[in-house]
Amino acid sequence: MSEKSAKLGKNYWRLWTAHATSNLGDGLATVAFPWLASAVTRDPFLIALITVMSRLPWLIFTLPAGVITDRFDRKKIIVAMDIAQGALALVLAGAIYLERDSLPALNNLTASTTIETNYLLYWSLVGISLLFGFAEVLRDNAGQTFLPSVVAKENLESANGKLWSAEYVMNSFVGPPLASFLLGVVVYLPFFIHSSTFFIAAGLIALIVTIPKPPSEVEVKTKVNFRAEIKEGFSWLWSHSLLRPMAIILGTLNLVGSITAATFILFAQEILETSVFEFAILGTSGAIGGTLGGILGPKISKKLGSGPSLYLTLLSMPIMSLIIGLTSNWYIAWVMIAGTTIFAVLWNVITVSLRQSIIPTHLLGRVNSVYRFFAWGSMPIGTLIGGAIVSATEALGDRELALRMPYFVSLVLGLVIFVFAAPRLTTEKIESARAEGEPLS
Secondary structure, three states: OOHHHHOOHHHHHHHHHHHHHHHHHHHHHHHHHHHHHHHHOOOHHHHHHHHHHHHHHHHHOHHHHHHHHHHOOHHHHHHHHHHHHHHHHHHHHHHHHHOHHHOOOHHHHHHOOOOOOOHHHHHHHHHHHHHHHHHHHHHHHHHHOOHHHOOOHHHHHHHHHHHHHHHHHHHHHHHHHHHHHHHHHOOOHHHHHHHHHHHHHHHHHHOOOOOOOOHHHOOOOOOOOHHHHHHHHHHHHHOOOOHHHHHHHHHHHHHHHHHHHOOHHHHHHHHOOOOHHHHHHHHOHHHHHHHHHHHHHHHHHHHHOHHHHHHHHHHHHHHHHHHHHHOOOHHHHHHHHHHHHHHHHHHHHHHHHHHHHHOOHHHHHHHHHHHHHHHHHOHHHHHHHHHHHHHHHHOOOOHHHHHHHHHHHHHHHHHHHHHHHHHHOOHHHHHHHHHHOOOOO
16 A cells, blocks of 8 residues: 555545445446336336436435535434435345246346236335435435545545546446346345445444544534525525526436436347346446546547537537437447447536536535536436336337437437527636636635
């Protein structure tokens, strides 16, 4: 271990190990959950509804979660939510074990469209997805601001880099292929392992000794006024001439993305004809794209300028979505998804650093939660729309066209978003907002 790494200390490495472990669980879930859902029902709307439930808390709970994480012990929140998610995952694993003989062979799903819905497992998935979503929102909000309590300020950059590396490796490279292997052994196995990752992470986080705050930063506890504190963050964002349209644009982009994601598992199985392992490999496209985006994003932004870089993002996404909708080859889909992720990271490179530079320090948590309310809160709506589009098109008698239709709709909506966004996201407006902003200390 290098001298620089040693400075991070044992508490950081407990956090890093917890982060890697929980992301391994997330990687397992990215393959195991959608594949299970497709084995439980082949109804596009019912499959979309599971995702709606998992995303709904981002619409209805994000704003109060921001206040809670600003007011209460973040370590205790993280531990409690990890335990809660572990318990929920264990309940689901138990339900799958009990129903294991009623599930079809997972590699036969590419040719199956008429499997009778297993309502016991289906409603278990719906309910657990909703509760998982609430725990995830609160845990994620607390986790984002926990690191400064574990490592010194001068080591934050190094600490964050190692966390991101662990997340990419475990979530996108180790977890999905491992899930495909475990599903091949026995269907319930990845779900029991997924549950155990939360309990291990909770135990490691509980062992962390945090850095005490200096007396000048210790807040005087007052009664929490959720409405007033949420209103303050919401009012600041809504009155900002650049962040307001930017939050709305991001929300509509995520809504459009959710339309195509709603029934992606059925598209991958029936149109792209992927096996469990091929679906896992398809999932690595996001990691490759994210890595390339992190490398190329700052260079593209510097070369083209903030405004043109955002235009490029807004135009590339609907075009790549159209190509995915037209292809029947999962290799082509892999390349297009990776490309979409590259441009998504380019968007984040520009907009996240912008928010960090212009949002006042004392409002950062609440304004960020409002921004995420727009960004993530639109996802359940988009997912519901996506499921409805597929179901309505299928009612006309063409299952293949139905599964392709969300991509055609996203092309039209993406071009509309570009027309709205282009005059509002110019380099001049971005640089002006950055110059007027309050830098974070």
